[in-house]
Amino acid sequence: MVNDKRIRIGLIGASWFTDLWFLPVLTSHPEVHVAAICSKNGTNAETLAAKYGIAGVYRSAEEMMDEAELDGVCIVTPNDLHHPLTMAAIERGLHVLCEKPLAMNGAETAAMRRAAEQAGVVHGVNFSVRQHPAVQYMRRAVKDGAIGRLLEGRFEYTGDYGLSGPPGWRGSVRSGGAGGVLQDLGSHIIDLSQYILGDAIDAVQGSLRCLESGQGVDFTARSNADQAADSVAFLADFASGGHVAFQTSWVKPQGNNLQTLAIELHGTEGSFKHMSCGYGGQLTYARAGGEWETVELPGLLPIDRAETPSEDRFRPYRNSADNESWRWADAIVQARGGQAPTIELPDFVAGDRVQRIIDAVVASAETGKKANV
Amino acid sequence: MVNDKRIRIGLIGASWFTDLWFLPVLTSHPEVHVAAICSKNGTNAETLAAKYGIAGVYRSAEEMMDEAELDGVCIVTPNDLHHPLTMAAIERGLHVLCEKPLAMNGAETAAMRRAAEQAGVVHGVNFSVRQHPAVQYMRRAVKDGAIGRLLEGRFEYTGDYGLSGPPGWRGSVRSGGAGGVLQDLGSHIIDLSQYILGDAIDAVQGSLRCLESGQGVDFTARSNADQAADSVAFLADFASGGHVAFQTSWVKPQGNNLQTLAIELHGTEGSFKHMSCGYGGQLTYARAGGEWETVELPGLLPIDRAETPSEDRFRPYRNSADNESWRWADAIVQARGGQAPTIELPDFVAGDRVQRIIDAVVASAETGKKANV
Numbered sequence: 205m206v207n208d209k210r211i212r213i214g215l216i217g218a219s220w221f222t223d224l225w226f227l228p229v230l231t232s233h234p235e236v237h238v239a240a241i242c243s244k245n246g247t248n249a250e251t252l253a254a255k256y257g258i259a260g261v262y263r264s265a266e267e268m269m270d271e272a273e274l275d276g277v278c279i280v281t282p283n284d285l286h287h288p289l290t291m292a293a294i295e296r297g298l299h300v301l302c303e304k305p306l307a308m309n310g311a312e313t314a315a316m317r318r319a320a321e322q323a324g325v326v327h328g329v330n331f332s333v334r335q336h337p338a339v340q341y342m343r344r345a346v347k348d349g350a351i352g353r354l355l356e357g358r359f360e361y362t363g364d365y366g367l368s369g370p371p372g373w374r375g376s377v378r379s380g381g382a383g384g385v386l387q388d389l390g391s392h393i394i395d396l397s398q399y400i401l402g403d404a405i406d407a408v409q410g411s412l413r414c415l416e417s418g419q420g421v422d423f424t425a426r427s428n429a430d431q432a433a434d435s436v437a438f439l440a441d442f443a444s445g446g447h448v449a450f451q452t453s454w455v456k457p458q459g460n461n462l463q464t465l466a467i468e469l470h471g472t473e474g475s476f477k478h479m480s481c482g483y484g485g486q487l488t489y490a491r492a493g494g495e496w497e498t499v500e501l502p503g504l505l506p507i508d509r510a511e512t513p514s515e516d517r518f519r520p521y522r523n524s525a526d527n528e529s530w531r532w533a534d535a536i537v538q539a540r541g542g543q544a545p546t547i548e549l550p551d552f553v554a555g556d557r558v559q560r561i562i563d564a565v566v567a568s569a570e571t572g573k574k575a576n577v
Numbered sequence: 578m579v580n581d582k583r584i585r586i587g588l589i590g591a592s593w594f595t596d597l598w599f600l601p602v603l604t605s606h607p608e609v610h611v612a613a614i615c616s617k618n619g620t621n622a623e624t625l626a627a628k629y630g631i632a633g634v635y636r637s638a639e640e641m642m643d644e645a646e647l648d649g650v651c652i653v654t655p656n657d658l659h660h661p662l663t664m665a666a667i668e669r670g671l672h673v674l675c676e677k678p679l680a681m682n683g684a685e686t687a688a689m690r691r692a693a694e695q696a697g698v699v700h701g702v703n704f705s706v707r708q709h710p711a712v713q714y715m716r717r718a719v720k721d722g723a724i725g726r727l728l729e730g731r732f733e734y735t736g737d738y739g740l741s742g743p744p745g746w747r748g749s750v751r752s753g754g755a756g757g758v759l760q761d762l763g764s765h766i767i768d769l770s771q772y773i774l775g776d777a778i779d780a781v782q783g784s785l786r787c788l789e790s791g792q793g794v795d796f797t798a799r800s801n802a803d804q805a806a807d808s809v810a811f812l813a814d815f816a817s818g819g820h821v822a823f824q825t826s827w828v829k830p831q832g833n834n835l836q837t838l839a840i841e842l843h844g845t846e847g848s849f850k851h852m853s854c855g856y857g858g859q860l861t862y863a864r865a866g867g868e869w870e871t872v873e874l875p876g877l878l879p880i881d882r883a884e885t886p887s888e889d890r891f892r893p894y895r896n897s898a899d900n901e902s903w904r905w906a907d908a909i910v911q912a913r914g915g916q917a918p919t920i921e922l923p924d925f926v927a928g929d930r931v932q933r934i935i936d937a938v939v940a941s942a943e944t945g946k947k948a949n950v
Contacts, residue, residue, distance in 0.1 A: 490832030
């Protein structure tokens, strides 16, 4: 062990998503040693520890952070634990990769951001769609002027896993946040919009709905105070002058597509349209007045309805160096080696910014007024 | 002429759209005689009169209505003339088919509706997309329970004919109305949403933009007070509990699709997705959790990018009995014969309702507050 120079990572939370998104990648990173994992009941942690050969198994995150000689932790828990666990990790000087959304509200995320910056740890938020090949392509092209100045657009990220009832803690105001799906899926497209466009959302007008007894009910009129929003729409004013419609929902029937990510960007010079779902993805571009053309991208699997819809067709880069947990580990290696950081992570600055927009959308829906961010 | 029992119709306005949409259909209707046409300059009326063999040519609409022994008029003028011309026609007991939007604001449309109902004339608004085969199919299917209860949706009607500058009177607050594209294209999708869903928009949150010096500018901050909105987005609360995002624009680059009509309806039981553009149209349906299936419709030309984009691929029913001017003429024939009306026209009730929603969207955008309809 004295000669093992790999960074030591602990996982807080041992859910299906830890198994899907974090462990396959982190355990295959040559400079990472996954040293410990914890879960409240211990059983889930034991199961994943056995599957991935992880030595340390804990029931207490604090105990794990105190004892397992870690360099950093990944926090993969219900949203209400992101803030206390992140603060506990930063107090111990640990690097942190936190699941999205960064926390429950802007007060928490601002505190987390300040603490991380002051401590000088490497901080990341798992906005796992940033490295999607279509997102990367659009971001570069927008920077190169492909759409000119943004006039209007549309972002959608939807699923249907809430149609049979609120999806566990994600659907609980106390554990997931009032925004519900806005925290869960909406946080991705809020981040993506600003990431791709290099632009900032200044103000929003929001609408929140709960699915109650088979119909949509305004969030302010729901009968269960702990039910988070199931379907959210909002309009966003961007600093550049463009305005964009966002829709996010876990009660939108998907057929059998599993989920839908749709992005449309329309500017003075041209347009992008992107759609990804369980069958694959498609990106098209047109200069104003020109032909629509499909952009062929390595790593973007085409929409093929003969395939079985799957996470792997939706985000095929999951088990690669484009997974944000791999990139976060690389950033830690750089920091430890005293190198200048070259990896642009979705960090707590981005996570804090997204959360303040979420808060503004909820405030707007509750007051019926446009809310500044 | 004493034996000519055809109804006598006059056209007010002799634009390219009169030529495209009204005259080919009305002159081929066996029970219609197009007796007169007028235009302010007289030249346009003369040109179309020669093309279609119309005997009466006028420069004054009032003179035409007084002299040409008409049963009804079609009003195909800038929006600011819809109210005075309609009132003048109703005073003379004439049936009226008015272009959309019905008028400039809800005060005008309410007066027009009252006058038409009191006079007992046949009143129609040329919401020319109602008879689109996909619209008709969705309306019947929604009534039959295909989507269950509406949860969320999306309506888009966009073009790019304003990218090079405000499109004539349509882009003028004085002649077209403050809503601009919201009056021009938006009126269609507002009407379609309520028509298809059998549901009513109760409240809206709106955002209006003008294209100014190559960038989007909030409507309230535009430098030319007569410039109408070029790009509009709004969220609508439906009485059923669903919430829906609307986007309409004449500054949205279309590639070479000419225009885009997109409709998504998502309910507790299933979903429709429709898209029509200059290449044709597509309608798909999925029960919640089921496969997406293409709905084959006679009269819906498939999207074929080998074709030249055209109005005829977008609305192939234009020169048929499904054109609203044909249906309005049929309704007049029924009324004249004392038959019970069997034709459901987009009437002044619908036009008035649409206008009050337009007014609410503009008010919401100006105040930054949700506006009740």
